[in-house]
Amino acid sequence: MSSRALSLQAYLATTRGSGSSDMPALPPRPPGRLVWAHATGAERGRALASLCARLMAQHPDASVILSGDMVAHDDMPHVAAPPERLADCVTYMRHLAPDVVLWAGGALRPALLSAARQEGAHLVALDLEPEGIETPAAARWLPDPAPATLALFHSLYSTDERAARRLRRLGMEPARVHAAQPLLDAEMPLPCDETQHEEIAGLMAGRPVWLAARLRGLEARDVLSAHRQAVRLNHRLLLVIVPATEEDADRAERAAAASQLRVCNWDAGETPDENTQVLLTEGPEQLGLWYRLAPLAFLGGSLLTGHGGEDPFEAATLGTAILYGPNVGRHLASYTRLVGAGAARIVRDADSLATAVLQLIAPDAAAQMAHAGWEVISSGAELVDEVIAEVADILDAKATV
Numbered sequence: 001m002s003s004r005a006l007s008l009q010a011y012l013a014t015t016r017g018s019g020s021s022d023m024p025a026l027p028p029r030p031p032g033r034l035v036w037a038h039a040t041g042a043e044r045g046r047a048l049a050s051l052c053a054r055l056m057a058q059h060p061d062a063s064v065i066l067s068g069d070m071v072a073h074d075d076m077p078h079v080a081a082p083p084e085r086l087a088d089c090v091t092y093m094r095h096l097a098p099d100v101v102l103w104a105g106g107a108l109r110p111a112l113l114s115a116a117r118q119e120g121a122h123l124v125a126l127d128l129e130p131e132g133i134e135t136p137a138a139a140r141w142l143p144d145p146a147p148a149t150l151a152l153f154h155s156l157y158s159t160d161e162r163a164a165r166r167l168r169r170l171g172m173e174p175a176r177v178h179a180a181q182p183l184l185d186a187e188m189p190l191p192c193d194e195t196q197h198e199e200i201a202g203l204m205a206g207r208p209v210w211l212a213a214r215l216r217g218l219e220a221r222d223v224l225s226a227h228r229q230a231v232r233l234n235h236r237l238l239l240v241i242v243p244a245t246e247e248d249a250d251r252a253e254r255a256a257a258a259s260q261l262r263v264c265n266w267d268a269g270e271t272p273d274e275n276t277q278v279l280l281t282e283g284p285e286q287l288g289l290w291y292r293l294a295p296l297a298f299l300g301g302s303l304l305t306g307h308g309g310e311d312p313f314e315a316a317t318l319g320t321a322i323l324y325g326p327n328v329g330r331h332l333a334s335y336t337r338l339v340g341a342g343a344a345r346i347v348r349d350a351d352s353l354a355t356a357v358l359q360l361i362a363p364d365a366a367a368q369m370a371h372a373g374w375e376v377i378s379s380g381a382e383l384v385d386e387v388i389a390e391v392a393d394i395l396d397a398k399a400t401v
Helices: 003-014 042-058 086-096 110-118 146-150 161-169 194-204 219-231 246-257 284-293 329-341 350-360 363-399
Strands: 034-039 063-068 100-104 122-128 155-158 177-179 209-215 238-243 263-265 278-280 296-299 321-324 344-346
Touching: 003 110, 003 146, 034 042, 042 063, 042 100, 042 122, 042 329, 042 363, 086 110, 100 110, 100 363, 110 122, 110 146, 122 363, 155 161, 155 363, 161 177, 194 284, 209 219, 209 284, 219 238, 219 246, 219 350, 238 246, 238 284, 246 263, 246 278, 296 350, 321 350, 321 363, 329 344, 329 363, 344 363, 350 363
Parallel strands: 034 063, 034 100, 100 122, 122 155, 155 177, 209 238, 209 296, 238 278, 263 278, 296 321, 321 344
Antiparallel strands: none
16 A cells, blocks of 8 residues: 555544534435535635536536535535544435535545545546645644545646646646636626617717726715716716615715716616716616626725625626725635736725726727736636536446446
């Protein structure tokens, strides 16, 4: 037996014993082929759930169970993972008997993953990066079980080439290691009525347009202040405001009325003309239309604390350059990646927002940022397609057995 295998066996020996009282209640196993998906971290969990939703759309005869830092999603229930005790892990995996395990993140569970492999599951690791690979604390004298745990996976998708090299240096078979990208929470693009798009584009007659999407609370006041500054230097500039909720729409309407700007209320049936400075909507129902019309967007819920920002890939998927405030904790990794690619820029207040709008509303500047965002989205889509293809092949092969 290799030293790597011995390290896993030594770790598993410390987890033996009778089952614990912390074992979660297990629902009946769904019939047919089953994918069990586990993620650490809320943002990674949302990304993996998005991948699983696409998998189910393409493979409707399969079922998906979510675990870890994921929430129940449509037809995908959440079942908590068991404690890291071998007896509990074996009971859990024997009951669910997943055909495929999707494991996102480097927080490894050796006993749980070993039990899944023993039950014949095909194991796929996603979003692996060198600094994030870890296992539960064990006795100091035990060798690190991480390399042996990684070796349980049939496929390992790293976040970049550097991480892939680290995995190969740990002894992973090169054929199993894929130099990929971070897992992205990229939903399908928001829909848009093409006829309406052409009509509104004609009404705007080539005017420069920027969008304030999903505004929260008093953010409309700051956005309108920024727009007042910007239109002094760019008189044809048009702002489209899309509040996040009905309550936010009421605040935005009051702020617009007090702004001394010429406002068109879209949902009241008003039509913008050459003199319109602000187009006000009541909610995000037609946001797919406005993203397509505006090359530059400020994403709300980010200037104020308590909201955590909005998903930036919603805008990037539709080719929109992105501005955002400092409070985006719910989607920090996504914003960080887009900033690194040159697809997004942070602003702090109304003054910096006005400056950024004037700089980036130029077609070449917005197009450069939008292209950078699209490259990020495209690379993430390639990873999703590759993983879905691998899982589909395994499910098809098991269906014929």
